[in-house]
Amino acid sequence: MAEHMRSSLNKSSKSYGTLVFPASAPSRITDIRTAEPDSRYFTVRTSDFPDGCSFPFLSGTIPALSEDRALHPGQPIMAIFGPDHESVILARRSFKVDVVPLAAEEYESTFAQGASDSLSWGNPKEDREGLRLVSSTYKDEFHYHVSPVLISCECWIDGEKLHVEVPTQWPANVRRAVAATCQMAEDAVIVHQMSVMQRYDEDLIWPSIMAVITAKACQKAGMPCVLRSHAYSASPTVEIHRNTWCAEDGSPVDEECEAVLHLGAWELDDREAMRQCLAGLEPVYNLQSFRAEVSVRRSPTPPSTFFRGSPFSEAAASAEIHATRIASSLELPFSKWKSYARTGKRPFTDYMPSVDLDSLQALSGPIIEESDFNRKWASYATQTDDFSLLSFNRGIALAEGVSVAGFSTSFSREHSFQARLTLTEKQNLTLLTSFPQRDAYAALMKKMIELESDLGEDNEAIVLDNDAVMLDSGPDVLGRAMGHFPSQLSSACTKLRLQEKEGNPPFSIVFSADEELMPCEFEPSGAAALVLELRMDSVSFTPTVVEAWLATTKGTLNNREACLSTMREEVASALAECGAKPSEDPARPFKINITLQDDTGHTVTDTSSCVRGLVKAAFLSALGQCVSQVGNRLPVSAADIEKAYRNREGKS
């Protein structure tokens, strides 16, 4: 419908816009100068919003425009609209924005420390004499992500209604933001959700910012307006320090860890980020006691609470890389060490139920064999730091872990996100959600409804998006649509069938999109194990990934090919974030071998967040086998490796 409406409008009757950004940030804006634009152009500035242009986003607020100070790169100051996209880009050059850096006091007060949380279980040993201390520090530096494509938002007024057409992961927030800033009733704003295919957070916060500005331009000019802009997002900076006290045989006894999360300039929901982090910090081995503390700091970057699987992935990566360090301190391959340290069950905590560690061993067994891990590890360990014999070094590493998907139980209780299931008179089942519609996802949900509600041959399941319907299923982040939602849908199908026995359809039930009754904050959503082999030559100092072996669980209903494609993308994009390059050697081009194992306990699973963490852990471990002094810091550049190698030379 949205596409039909867009094409039906005359192109010449639209205004095209672009955003104006400051030259540097964080900074205070002292002056905005511009040449007088002709009558074909107009601007949207903060003064056009009498009640302010900030809109609510979960527990915080985000400004759409800011003319006094810019807290992070990519924060828009104003927008300019004109007759076509190319001329507006040229007109933007006439704006001069003067900025000065924030004063030290202002910087300190703006980016102050936020909340903190902790988790502990067991009693630490009072006397740690005789125990061996293994410490490690993991740091994943933020990286900006500017969307490669221009995101387009279009607004037009049709009678009393304001239509917004934008690719978004959360249409309800777009509607709420436009209604709040343009002083309209929420039901007067109709959001047409365009397909969402971006990998990072471009389609989470940015569409709401663009919609607010475009809607105001549309109101101001009284004509359809189109705003095009690259989207700015950033991953969080995560710093984790761990101390583990191990017994003589190398088995861990006590562990303490501290994590600091830098989550960007605006608060979205720090408490949820801390819960995600704590779930990932729990190590995948047995301990007598464990204590973890997490604190949040504001930083001069775009909000990054939900940047892909963060910060669960980073926390899980730190746990796994630390386990590798413990094994290395005993000069054992990780596969040998884990065979005695990773057995039995990890205890039940407030954040995760107990995890069967033996099942993880079973998952990684075949890929250890297939990749010839033990032989290669022993061989590569002998040439660490040594470029003299061969012009390259090689490294191999193993990582394994459990995944989570979706929000925590506490978050689900605080926020009510819903979906609607309707049994029609013709006995068809219609699911209405505001999750972005992707073909593969809709097919999966249809399959699930058909399975759960025993639909007859003449009946069908229909999955709809919610154009013009006031329904909020929440943002599509952290694999929510594949995490809790299927189990909620399953129980809704059962309830609907029970209602059917009491009367004639149509019936409709609105159900929560998230699980609010779990005893722990998270439920495991599958498990994964990964072996990664890389090679680094002495000239370019670029880590080149040769091959990866991934074994992961797959829900019984998951589409095999779609799963393979998702996992391949997850591995390759996480490697790119780490600073690795895929091998382009025709003799051995980069290859990802994926083994999918049916997880009979889950109809649908999503192991993406875990796989991302495992890739980071395995990459750092393999890199450590090539150059020992490189440290656990991501992303890695050629300069870092060269420096580490020179440090090693200086020591020898």
Place this chain on the structure above:
Amino acid sequence: MRIELTVDGKYLALSVSSDKPLDLLLQEDVEVRNLRDHCDGAMCGQCLVLLDDKAVFSCLTPAFMVRGRTITTFDGFQRTRDYRDIEKAFASCHIRPCERCLPARVMLIESIVRRYETGTGELQDAEVLQEAGLVRCHCLDSAAFLAVVREALANRRKRKNVRRTKIS
């Protein structure tokens, strides 16, 4: 300026700005549906089209360069028999690229296949691997891309009955 060009077999005469990028021209003036995004020359690779059988970034191709040329987009290409060769190749390799990059991947594979389909030479793996990087998406690894190109080329040669003779 006024340009005449052929898009997906249709002869068109358009009046556009001479430096308008081809992808915007196709989106706004021809209403090609699969080219929704414009990256402003960031080389994301999502806007690949065939310009006289050669894959080009349409965001970097100005309108004056396409005067009198033939353009094939994914919209038109997916209705042809040639597309079936690539579709079959994906299926037989059990590989499915993501929905986002599928149009660009297909056009890239088609340009490689067209280069080799009538010739007798062996596929140059290094060349193909280098070209694989034109589409900046991580859903296919290099080995998988190479396998699909090989399979697609074999399908095309088989269908068009091209005999391969090795150069000794």
